[in-house]
Amino acid sequence: MVLPGLDGGGEWLHEFLAAMAPRFDARALAYPNDPTLDYDALVEWAWPQLPAHEPFALIAESFSGPVAIRLAARRPLQLKALALCASFACAPRPPWSPLGLAALPAWLLHAAPLRQAPLPWVERAVLGRWSDPQRRERLRATLAALDPAVLRARLGEVARVDARAALGDVAVPTLYLRAAGDRLVSADSWEEIRRVRPQAECVALQGPHFLLQARAKDAAAQIGRWLAASMKDLAN
Template structure:
């Protein structure tokens, strides 16, 4: 039998911080024990590195639901496919199972070759 509240693990979209989940968390009240897994902002990581990071951050010894929003949808799908202990559900929110822009995906190696702090900025 499941005990309540269930843990809801939130994987953020492109911002990587999870701060955009605040309105959702406020509306959930005490219905869930919410955990947001934020991604590093000082380096660009690919899905494989992010998957390892998320897997090491998942709850241990308790049931949880994994929610992948936007960019994290494919990551959440991949993690649920390995069936980690405790995972009882998967929620996909405004996401895609494959890249909607394959040409951009082909350029990912170039993007990850340069640290974000070296990216050019537009002069206004």
């Protein structure tokens, strides 16, 4: 089960989901477009949708890392693995800033209209050198569909989040897929996860923050190999 990034939808995950098949039946959840749903509420919303009668893994992109961590900490019976992609357990620090998002003033985090930020700036931040006309158009459509109130609320949640205690309660194998060209989440996020959960594994893949979009096939291959090895280890 794949939990989406800040946009909350699974529309731009189709290539990654297809690359996971046929070995894995990967499905994406799409969050309700509701600005009142904070991290706690999203955990409660997602919990009853987890498979109850078949083994599954949680794959969380960026924003959804804390949701997946808190779900995994509840130890659902059929959960076998957790994979975090370009994500974080607590408020991340961009590579270009010495400060985390929590240090930014509230007025900046809630500035509007965020979805109307210049496309070239957003493109550089999330796609970098992996941008192309097709991805630019998809990014444009994603930004146009975002509710500014939802986006502001989720950015505020990211700035305050701390799921490290829950991470310590996770009992399944954990993978961190790091985007080596990430301009939004620094390597500090992986280091913090490793500090809390030393058993976690990290795989670095050349790519931007939108790793599951820009490097869909390679990301699926890395996660698929790790899942297959983890399942084999659990069976032994």
